[in-house]
């Protein structure tokens with residue numbers, strides 16, 4: 711589904727991603743793990759189009775998308791969760807989801823004016839999709855609550871909801887579980903599994919907690935020093951000497967492996 715082909719990213723003199731090649735398989739929940747500074751977030755940014763690689767290619771369903779802009783990738787079915795923008799804190803949960811679907815970036819004002827006849831019908835559809843998504847994520851009780859007043863975990867669910875509004879095929883989740891309580895963490899995992907099994911959505915997630923990864927992912931990619939170190943099931947990579955070695959000195963992660 712998504713293939714990185716010998717991707718390199720340089721930030722000045724620092725090579726953050728170094729000839730990384732890997733695949734995110736269609737219909738799977740793939741984990742992307744590795745010690746701090748391994749290049750995971752940079753690789754995500756390359757897939758989403760936020761960072762232009764120094765060299766290499768990104769392929770989505772056989773199509774080379776390396777030069778596409780982020781909004782063009784979103785139109786091709788790629789979504790990524792982002793923290794709710796600060797200025798959206800004052801919008802309700804419903805408004806946040808509706809805003810994520812409407813006015814795609816790059817749309818010309820003239821087109822919007824000439825589209826007016828279709829606008830009411832489109833807005834109705836966006837409203838219905840937002841309501842369905844809110845129901846799916848069990849956020850009905852906070853539907854009119856301002857995003858700024860939500861708990862950290864509820865915000866994560868809204869972030870996922872915003873990503874789902876564009877009806878993506880693939881969703882990239884960057885440490886979506888960080889800092890949220892166990893109950894909401896469990897709920898978030900249930901929703902991801904349900905979206906994968908019932909709707910066939912493909913996920914790739916960066917996550918430091920390997921127990922969480924093992925609950926969700928059937929396949930794990932391990933990055934170290936900017937490149938793919940190994941891949942396999944959580945159990946296999948957890949016991950891999952090279953992976954233990956890569957995490958060594960990280961201290962924080964050593965205990966979790």
Ligand SMILES: Nc1ncnc2c1ncn2[C@@H]1O[C@H](COP(=O)(O)OP(=O)(O)OP(=O)(O)O)[C@@H](O)[C@H]1O
Pocket residue numbers: 721724725726744745746747748749750751752753
């Ligand atoms: N915009 C940037 N400018 C300069 N250096 C950067 C930039 N973004 C990342 N880096 C560097 O690139 C390397 C890889 O960083 P990246 O954030 O991709 O790693 P990571 O695996 O996601 O780490 P973590 O688990 O700590 O989030 C690091 O050395 C980081 O300091």
